[in-house]
Amino acid sequence: MLDSARLRVLDAVARTGSLTAAAREVHLTQPAVSHHLARLEAETGAQLVQRVGRGIRLTPAGRLLADRAAEIVGRLDAASAELSALVGLTAGRVRLAGYTTALSTLLPSATAILHAAHPGLELSIVDTHPPEALAMLRAGDVDAALIFRYDTSAPEDADLRLVHLLDDPTYLLTREGPTDVAGHRDSPWIGGCERCRAHLVDLCRAAGFAPTIRYTTDDMVLMQTLVGAGLGVTTIPGLALRVHRLAGVTATPLPDAARHVFVATYGEPPDPPATQALLAALTAAV
Numbered sequence: 001m002l003d004s005a006r007l008r009v010l011d012a013v014a015r016t017g018s019l020t021a022a023a024r025e026v027h028l029t030q031p032a033v034s035h036h037l038a039r040l041e042a043e044t045g046a047q048l049v050q051r052v053g054r055g056i057r058l059t060p061a062g063r064l065l066a067d068r069a070a071e072i073v074g075r076l077d078a079a080s081a082e083l084s085a086l087v088g089l090t091a092g093r094v095r096l097a098g099y100t101t102a103l104s105t106l107l108p109s110a111t112a113i114l115h116a117a118h119p120g121l122e123l124s125i126v127d128t129h130p131p132e133a134l135a136m137l138r139a140g141d142v143d144a145a146l147i148f149r150y151d152t153s154a155p156e157d158a159d160l161r162l163v164h165l166l167d168d169p170t171y172l173l174t175r176e177g178p179t180d181v182a183g184h185r186d187s188p189w190i191g192g193c194e195r196c197r198a199h200l201v202d203l204c205r206a207a208g209f210a211p212t213i214r215y216t217t218d219d220m221v222l223m224q225t226l227v228g229a230g231l232g233v234t235t236i237p238g239l240a241l242r243v244h245r246l247a248g249v250t251a252t253p254l255p256d257a258a259r260h261v262f263v264a265t266y267g268e269p270p271d272p273p274a275t276q277a278l279l280a281a282l283t284a285a286v
Contacts, residue, residue, distance in 0.1 A: 002040075002043060002044070003039070003040070003043070004072065004073070004076060005036070006036045006037075006039060006040040006043075007040075007065075007068075007069035007072055007073060008026060008069070008073050009022060009026055009028070009033055009036040009037065009040075010036075010037065010040060010048065010062070010065060010066050010069045011066060011069040011070050011073050012025045012026050012033075013033070013037070013049070013056070013058070013066070014058055014062075014063070014066035014067075014069070014070070015070075017055070017056075017057075018055065018056075019033050019034060019056060037049055040065075044061070044065065046059075046061040046062075046065075047059050047061065047062070048061055048062035048065060048066075049062055050062075089117075089118040089120065089121050089273055089274060089277055090118070090120040090121075091120045091121070092120070092121055092122070092274050093121070093122040093123075093124060093274070094121060094122070094123055094124075094143050094144070094274040094275055094277070094278045095123075095124045095125075095126070095141070095142040095143045095144075096123065096124070096125055096126070096142060096143065096144050096145070096146065096278060097125075097126040097127075097128050097132070097133035097136045097137065097141075097142040097144075097145045097146070098125070098126075098127065098128075098133060098145065098146030098147075099127070099128070099129055099130060099133070099146060099147070099148065100127055100220075101220065101237060101239040101240045101242075101243060102146045102148070102239060102261060103125065103127060103146065104239075104242075104243045105239045105242050105243060106146070106165070106239075106282060106285050106286065107125070107285075109284075109285035110278075110281040110282045110284070110285035111123060111281070113280075113281040113284050113285060114277060114278060114281040117277065117281070118274075118277055121274055121277065123278070126141075126142060129193050129194075129195070129218070130145070130147035130148060130149070130195060131194075131195075133145035133146065133147055133264075134147060134156070134157075134160065134264060137160070137264060137265070137266045138159075138266055143265070143271075143272070143274065143275045143278070144263050144264065144265050144275055144278055144279065145263070145264045145265075146165075146261070146262075146263055146264075146282075147162075147261075147262055147263075147264055148168065148195070148237075148259045148260060148261050148262070149195070149259065149260055149262070150195070150198075150199045150202075150257075150259050150260070151260075152198075152199065152202050153195065153198075153199075156264070159266060159267070160264050160265070160266055161264065161265050161266070161269065162262040162263075162264050163262060163263050163264075163265075163279055163283070164260065164261075164262055165261045165262060165263060165282060165283065165286045166260075166261050166286050167258040167259075167260055167261070168237045168238050168239050168258055168259050168260070168261055169237070169238045169253050169254075169257070169258050170199070170203075170235050170236070170237055170238070170253070170254045170257040170258060170259060171235065171236050171237070171238060171241060171251040171252060171253055171254065172184075172233065172234075172235055172251070172252045172254055173223070173224060173227045173233060173234050173235065173236050173249055173250070173251055174227065174233045174249070174250050174252070175227055175228060175230055175233075175248065175249055175250065176230075176250075177233075179250060179252040180207075180252070181203050181204060181206075181207045181254065182207040182208065182209075184233050185207070185208075185209040186212075187212075187232060187233050188212055188213075188214035188215070188231065188232035188233075189204075189211040189212060189213045189214060189215075189232055189233060189234060190213070190214070190215045190216070190217070190223050190226050190227065190231070190232045190233070190234035191211075191213040191215070191216045191217075191234070192216075192217070192218055192220070192223065192234070192235075192236075193218040196218075196235070196237075197213070197216070199235070199257075199259070200213075200234070200235050203235065203254065203257060214231070214232055215231065215232060220236055220237075220240040220243070220244070221243075221244050221246075223236060224236070224244065224245075224246040224249055225246065227246075227249050228246045228248055228249050235254065235257070236251070237259055238253075239261075263278075263279055263282050265279070
């Protein structure tokens with residue numbers, strides 16, 4: 001196995017044409033440079049340099065190895081620079097999957113914080129529901145996932161690491177009539193995504209009835225539109241009301257019904273520096 005430090009010495013000798021100049025460039029003494037060349041000759045079994053008067057010159061074998069050494073040293077230096085840029089977050093990419101309301105409300109501030117601290121770091125986004133976001137996280141398609149869960153939600157897998165961001169209150173949306181869940185036993189209901197719909201059913205069961213879900217959509221603007229048109233009632237998270245609030249619709253906060261927002265990562269800690277920077281930006285944005 002050729003030693004990269006000795007190849008760097010040979011490259012310096014080839015470019016400067018002098019042991020003294022090479023020693024100055026690689027920050028070694030001249031005897032140390034001679035020692036590295038002697039060790040390199042022993043490792044390769046070839047004479048690499050030849051004394052010529054007070055100077056030296058490369059043999060054909062030395063010139064061949066020096067040419068390759070220049071390529072190897074150049075690639076090592078490039079890899080070192082790229083790795084330093086990545087670790088120092090002056091370059092690279094971090095990928096986030098999340099659901100629409102969290103992305104709409106948290107992402108603008110988080111992106112500003114991230115870019116202010118690490119302007120060379122590229123952020124890419126996928127808008128999707130929590131189960132799909134977690135599947136992408138496990139598959140390595142993203143580095144972090146914004147998800148939500150309720151107190152009654154099944155626990156996430158143990159290999160996921162969750163950082164709590166906030167508790168998002170749940171509101172009952174009505175156009176007229178009672179402003180509590182129990183008062184809408186006979187009303188048609190509008191259900192959201194699978195996880196939200198399960199929570200809606202739990203709330204109604206706690207109030208003593210099974211809801212009649214007449215409409216299903218994961219578009220929370222459409223949910224408000226349906227309520228505003230008198231087609232039913234629904235529950236909606238507070239972050240969704242920050243994004244869009246329809247006039248004429250009453251939003252009543254429901255006690256003990258918040259959903260909990262997390263950013264999830266996967267695998268053994270610590271997270272890569274870019275992922276850590278993203279988590280810090282999301283936390284600061286909250």
